[in-house]
Amino acid sequence: MSNKEVAISVKNIHKNFILSQHKHTSLKQVAVNIVQKNNTTTQKVLDGVSFDIHKGDFFGIVGRNGSGKSTLLKLIAGVYSPTTGSVELNGGLTPFIELGVGFNPELSGRDNVFLNGALLGYTRKQMEAMYDDIVEFAEIEEHMDKKLKNYSSGMQVRLAFSIAIKAKNDILIFDEVLAVGDEAFQRKCMAVFREYKKNKQTVVLVTHSMENVTTLCNRALMLEDGKIVTIGDVKKVAEAYQKSNIPANSTADKSPGQNLIKISGNKNAYEIGDTMKLSLSWPTSQNISWAGVSISSVNGEHLFNTNTGTTNIEGDSIDYEVELSLGPGEYQLAASIKDVDGNFVESRDKIATFSIYDDYSTTVGGLARMKYRYTIPKKK
Numbered sequence: 001m002s003n004k005e006v007a008i009s010v011k012n013i014h015k016n017f018i019l020s021q022h023k024h025t026s027l028k029q030v031a032v033n034i035v036q037k038n039n040t041t042t043q044k045v046l047d048g049v050s051f052d053i054h055k056g057d058f059f060g061i062v063g064r065n066g067s068g069k070s071t072l073l074k075l076i077a078g079v080y081s082p083t084t085g086s087v088e089l090n091g092g093l094t095p096f097i098e099l100g101v102g103f104n105p106e107l108s109g110r111d112n113v114f115l116n117g118a119l120l121g122y123t124r125k126q127m128e129a130m131y132d133d134i135v136e137f138a139e140i141e142e143h144m145d146k147k148l149k150n151y152s153s154g155m156q157v158r159l160a161f162s163i164a165i166k167a168k169n170d171i172l173i174f175d176e177v178l179a180v181g182d183e184a185f186q187r188k189c190m191a192v193f194r195e196y197k198k199n200k201q202t203v204v205l206v207t208h209s210m211e212n213v214t215t216l217c218n219r220a221l222m223l224e225d226g227k228i229v230t231i232g233d234v235k236k237v238a239e240a241y242q243k244s245n246i247p248a249n250s251t252a253d254k255s256p257g258q259n260l261i262k263i264s265g266n267k268n269a270y271e272i273g274d275t276m277k278l279s280l281s282w283p284t285s286q287n288i289s290w291a292g293v294s295i296s297s298v299n300g301e302h303l304f305n306t307n308t309g310t311t312n313i314e315g316d317s318i319d320y321e322v323e324l325s326l327g328p329g330e331y332q333l334a335a336s337i338k339d340v341d342g343n344f345v346e347s348r349d350k351i352a353t354f355s356i357y358d359d360y361s362t363t364v365g366g367l368a369r370m371k372y373r374y375t376i377p378k379k380k
Contacts, residue, residue: 004054006090007171007202008076013085015046015071015226045071046082047226053219055090055170056200058193060213060220060234062241067223069206073097073175076204091170091202094120096161105149109140109159112148116163130166137188138162158185165192172196173204210238210328210358242328242357243269260286260346261335265319269355272369274324276354280335281317286345290338291318297367298330298353307336325369328358 019041046068053059063069074080076087077095102119103112113134117127135141138158143151151159164172193216196203207213213220214234221231222240230240266278280291292307303326308318331354336347 004056006052006088007055007057008053008090008204009086009088010049010051010072010076011086011088013046013049013072013075013087014044014083015068015075015080016083017043017045019043045226046075049085049223049226049228051221051228051231053202053204055202057219058197058201058203058205058217060217060237061204061206061223062208062210062213062220062237063223063229064241064244068226069223070097070175072223073173073204073206077173089171092121093171093173094164094167094169095173096164097173097175103148103156103160106147108147109144109151112159113144113163116160117167120163120167120169122167127167134159134162134166137166154185161185161189168201171202171204175206176208210241213238239357242355245330245355259348261337261348261351263333263335263351266333266352266354268353269357270324272324272326272328272356272358274356276322276324277319278322278333279317279319280337282337282345284316286316286337287340288316288337288345289313289340290342292336293320293322294334295322295326295331296334298332301367303331303367312340324356326356327367327369328356329367330355 049068049072061069061072071080073095074097075082076089077093077097078087079095079097102116104115107115110131113131114124114127117124117130122130135144138155138161140151140155140158143155148156164174193203193205197216197218205212205217217234219232220234220237222229222237222244224244229244230237260282262281264279264281266276270276278293280293282288289312290308291313292305294305295303297303304322306320306322332350333352333354334347334349335351337345339345
């Protein structure tokens with residue numbers, strides 16, 4: 001049992017949404033359905049979730065889309081009420097869970113600062129004391145008298161985030177804040193979060209970035225289908241999340257063509273540094289003299305390729321071994337074959353996909369895993 005003081009206690013939370021199966025597209029339909037039974041269905045979003053967050057925790061919540069993360073945050077923030085169960089807070093809370101919540105697009109940026117402050121429980125005098133810091137951090141001084149509806153989404157994010165961090169409370173909650181805004185803004189967010197961690201500020205962060213979970217958070221949980229799969233150690237949570245994203249089967253491309261190239265021996269998932277062993281084959285009727293494979297990220301970034309060069313192939317297959325010096329993520333394989341005249345017989349842009357997962361036991365990041373060393377000079 002921990003002796004730390006509890007900041008948030010979530011006790012056996014269940015959350016259901018009642019969904020109507022009738023869509024009223026006209027006044028006539030509304031009138032008719034008043035006297036008809038309106039069939040509904042119940043969507044169970046959270047199913048018996050319980051955990052405590054202690055004061056000073058930087059707590060991560062992860063899970064695939066639809067797992068219940070955002071609903072859980074809205075329950076903690078008081079936006080939703082649980083169907084059953086309870087949420088207990090020990091301290092004031094500032095939420096940053098949805099862009100635009102609490103903003104009025106017809107008001108100026110200046111007026112929205114004070115409106116948001118009032119919604120967070122601050123007096124006008126308190127917000128006046130914070131105003132200059134909020135505007136300076138958001139870097140939109142010259143736009144503060146314009147209506148919010150004329151702001152770009154990036155400007156709105158900067159303003160909302162600035163209010164959340166300057167009107168700081170005992171507990172701060174953030175939903176995917178590091179997935180929005182430009183690169184400079186994200187670096188600014190990270191600097192703030194590192195300061196929070198250093199100062200033992202209680203923070204709840206929902207994110208899809210396992211690097212942020214392992215570098216920022218001291219505890220985390222993973223949701224799946226509205227239930228907690230694992231909770232506690234951030235490296236175990238990050239690994240569980242990565243494994244949940246590994247595809248059940250390698251995905252061959254669906255592009256039209258002969259599909260002469262076949263692949264075998266490859267797996268759906270590897271650890272960092274594993275050797276991928278695979279075979280390419282083709283019908284014996286094809287007189288193939290050249291074969292090659294390549295690896296790219298799912299975003300199309302070319303990472304590696306190799307081929308047989310001028311070595312003529314005798315037979316209908318070739319075996320490859322590739323050491324996977326890549327970081328965690330999802331990747332795709334492509335393959336090509338040429339005939340004896342050097343003409344492409346077939347190219348398969350996405351013949352298979354695979355994932356690499358990490359136990360997060362190192363401090364190395366990025367797509368590539370390069371050999372490196374460092375030395376720390378002794379003080380003179």
